[in-house]
Amino acid sequence: MARLARGEEAAIPLRPCLGVLIGLLATAPAAAEIARIKQSSGVAVVERGAQRINATPGLQLLARDRLVTGKDGRMSLTFVDNTRFALGPDSSVAVSEFQYDRTRQKGSMLTQIDRGSLAVVSGKIAKSSRDAMKVRTPNTLLGVRGTKFIVDVGK
Amino acid sequence: MNRASLIAACVLLGGCATSSLVLLPDDAGGQGAVAVLEADGRATDAVISAGNSRTALGDPTPASRPIGDKGLRKQEAALLSALPPAAKTFTLYFEQGTTTLVPDSVNSLALLREEIAVRSGPEVEVTGHTDTVGSEADNDRLSVGRAQEVMNWLAGEGFDRSMMSAVGRGERELKVATADNVANASNRRVEVTVR
Numbered sequence: 208m209a210r211l212a213r214g215e216e217a218a219i220p221l222r223p224c225l226g227v228l229i230g231l232l233a234t235a236p237a238a239a240e241i242a243r244i245k246q247s248s249g250v251a252v253v254e255r256g257a258q259r260i261n262a263t264p265g266l267q268l269l270a271r272d273r274l275v276t277g278k279d280g281r282m283s284l285t286f287v288d289n290t291r292f293a294l295g296p297d298s299s300v301a302v303s304e305f306q307y308d309r310t311r312q313k314g315s316m317l318t319q320i321d322r323g324s325l326a327v328v329s330g331k332i333a334k335s336s337r338d339a340m341k342v343r344t345p346n347t348l349l350g351v352r353g354t355k356f357i358v359d360v361g362k
Numbered sequence: 363m364n365r366a367s368l369i370a371a372c373v374l375l376g377g378c379a380t381s382s383l384v385l386l387p388d389d390a391g392g393q394g395a396v397a398v399l400e401a402d403g404r405a406t407d408a409v410i411s412a413g414n415s416r417t418a419l420g421d422p423t424p425a426s427r428p429i430g431d432k433g434l435r436k437q438e439a440a441l442l443s444a445l446p447p448a449a450k451t452f453t454l455y456f457e458q459g460t461t462t463l464v465p466d467s468v469n470s471l472a473l474l475r476e477e478i479a480v481r482s483g484p485e486v487e488v489t490g491h492t493d494t495v496g497s498e499a500d501n502d503r504l505s506v507g508r509a510q511e512v513m514n515w516l517a518g519e520g521f522d523r524s525m526m527s528a529v530g531r532g533e534r535e536l537k538v539a540t541a542d543n544v545a546n547a548s549n550r551r552v553e554v555t556v557r
Binding site: 263345 | 380381382383384385386387388389392393394395396397398399400401402409419420437438440441442444445446448449481482483484485487525529531557
């Protein structure tokens with residue numbers, strides 16, 4: 208125990224520095240928030256692995272989450288790079304990849320629309336480099352060069 | 363596979379998913395574009411750039427049609443109106459070497475509070491900055507202090523801390539470029555992005 212206490216004492220002077228460092232870098236932990244649900248209605252669910260979470264306003268999304276709406280469902284969300292989504296009814300959309308560096312305002316994302324409709328206003332990722340924002344439908348891979356569009360995937 | 367046999371295969375398989383794109387002018391009146399990187403598994407260099415157009419996807423050489431007089435379909439218009447509001451950024455300024463807001467920026471706090479209050483599921487990103495007076499280490503601390511000052515005020519107004527994040531960038535991201543050890547009111551700031 209005494210040995211452990213000494214180790215903690217030795218670590219104390221580092222703490223203020225560490226606090227500033229964390230603040231400065233704003234390093235993204237493994238499960239970093241990528242977006243937040245703004246509105247939803249009807250059946251609107253976020254699938255995260257085996258979990259199914261109701262898409263209530265304020266819910267924080269993670270990379271690889273799948274957004275699913277039922278026949279009467281809708282949901283809208285805003286990503287941390289300012290990209291905005293609105294999902295229509297009977298839709299299934301996965302954000303398969305999402306990387307964003309807040310400091311450099313650069314990143315990449317891949318959205319997969321398997322079913323339904325999605326309105327998009329692209330944000331800083333799409334501006335950061337050519338085709339940094341991609342959208343995949345069952346028969347097409349799109350590179351987004353700006354800014355407002357709707358993709359519809361029928362059955 | 364040509365188009366006719368593709369369609370035939372789809373019919374036999376019980377229907378392939380068809381995709382379509384509606385490209386619209388952005389909110390600022392500009393016009394973007396969407397590249398078709400792959401269609402039906404093959405790389406293409408097609409770019410869809412006609413504004414207010416509708417395009418069937420899956421063809422390596424897609425043909426866009428104007429949306430025309432009929433305008434958007436009802437479900438498309440509903441989708442657009444469901445988009446969240448654009449992010450909004452506020453800039454607050456500080457007295458030299460302190461975490462004290464200048465008087466004008468105290469007034470801006472009410473606007474900031476209002477913007478957060480009217481949004482559903484808001485996210486607030488607070489970034490502190492300094493001018494170049496003093497050491498980099500001191501300015502790193504000061505910029506974090508400024509960001510936390512704003513976040514604490516918002517928390518005091520009743521906003522949940524889980525919707526907010528604060529970081530400091532010291533003197534790394536000057537609004538106005540200056541030499542070292544130059545006092546500059548524009549650089550002593552906190553930027554708050556509300557999503």
